[in-house]
Amino acid sequence: MGVVFIDEDHVRINGNMVNVIEELGKNGACREADPDLFFPENTKDRTMFEAISKAKSICYQCPVVDLCLEYALRSDPYGVWGATTEADRKQIRIDRRLRRDADRQKAIRERKNIEQYGQARKPVERKASNLRTTAPEAFKKLNAERSEATNLMLS
Numbered sequence: 566m567g568v569v570f571i572d573e574d575h576v577r578i579n580g581n582m583v584n585v586i587e588e589l590g591k592n593g594a595c596r597e598a599d600p601d602l603f604f605p606e607n608t609k610d611r612t613m614f615e616a617i618s619k620a621k622s623i624c625y626q627c628p629v630v631d632l633c634l635e636y637a638l639r640s641d642p643y644g645v646w647g648a649t650t651e652a653d654r655k656q657i658r659i660d661r662r663l664r665r666d667a668d669r670q671k672a673i674r675e676r677k678n679i680e681q682y683g684q685a686r687k688p689v690e691r692k693a694s695n696l697r698t699t700a701p702e703a704f705k706k707l708n709a710e711r712s713e714a715t716n717l718m719l720s
């Protein structure tokens with residue numbers, strides 16, 4: 566589900582502006598669960614991990630888990646939200662940032678390829694039209710001519 570935030574607390578669902586906290590309170594699977602599972606004491610003992618794991622298993626059944634997770638990624642509240650702890654969310658943010666950077670790099674590379682192709686296209690098209698052949702054939706021919714010329718210059 567793509568979640569579109571209007572501001573910190575509101576999203577648009579089916580054209581309607583919805584308050585996220587009210588929506589989670591109305592439809593969240595944790596409505597009647599023990600809040601201590603979702604907001605366990607900040608210790609590193611077994612009880613806390615058991616509570617987190619129980620909370621996450623409730624989230625996995627929750628119909629608004631995507632909304633809850635996106636809200637928590639933006640607001641970073643304390644506790645388990647959208648089947649994640651604060652540490653999980655920190656990792657998700659890092660992963661998303663890395664993915665965005667990789668996509669940006671890819672887009673830059675692709676744009677460069679298109680520009681380079683744009684520069685090489687005209688001579689290839691001219692050659693193809695002169696030889697009455699296809700662009701790949703003309704490209705091969707042009708490359709062969711260029712290497713021949715380079716070899717002549719070097720000899």
Ligand code: SF4
Pocket residue numbers: 589592593594595596603623624625627628629630631633634645646647648
């Ligand atoms: S995803 Fe988890 S914390 Fe969020 S509303 Fe659902 S059950 Fe509650």
